[in-house]
Amino acid sequence: MKYSPTVIINHWLTFGLILGMAGSGLAYRYELADKGAMLAHQWMGQALIVVLVIRIVTRLAHRRETDGTTLSAEDRLAHLVHLALYAVLLVYVTTGYVAASAFQDPDLLWPAGLAFARSDMGEQLLELHYALKWVLLSLVALHVVGALKHLILPRENALMNMTLPPRKDI
Numbered sequence: 001m002k003y004s005p006t007v008i009i010n011h012w013l014t015f016g017l018i019l020g021m022a023g024s025g026l027a028y029r030y031e032l033a034d035k036g037a038m039l040a041h042q043w044m045g046q047a048l049i050v051v052l053v054i055r056i057v058t059r060l061a062h063r064r065e066t067d068g069t070t071l072s073a074e075d076r077l078a079h080l081v082h083l084a085l086y087a088v089l090l091v092y093v094t095t096g097y098v099a100a101s102a103f104q105d106p107d108l109l110w111p112a113g114l115a116f117a118r119s120d121m122g123e124q125l126l127e128l129h130y131a132l133k134w135v136l137l138s139l140v141a142l143h144v145v146g147a148l149k150h151l152i153l154p155r156e157n158a159l160m161n162m163t164l165p166p167r168k169d170i
Helices: 005-029 035-061 073-102 119-152
Strands: none
Touching: 005 035, 005 119, 035 073, 073 119
């Protein structure tokens, strides 16, 4: 299955934002960098919210067609990992955004109203956010392992279909 340029760009933009957020968030959390790292983390998180909305809308608008055959265990696992990635990403960015809003962080571009983000929820949401990063990174690792498997043992050129420019020999 060939992917559209929009899907490919959204995929790699999501990956880059997750990677940047992981690096900046961990650097700030473990005091390897100053407040600039947290500012970058928050801006990337807000950009990721927008990218995720575009990805989900695109995915729902252009659903994969099935030929009626039963999916293999590998295909079901890949589908489950993708669904988990979307779900965890949505909860991850939401908990970070609402927690930062609850703390009235002035660096947020569009903070949630305090009626929505009560300050007493900030610590709890931040703890959930910290825990979810490991779940998210584990899912990303599982996704990367699956992609590398397709690179080593090609099947339908899945990895090559997710690169720009799309290869014409596929």
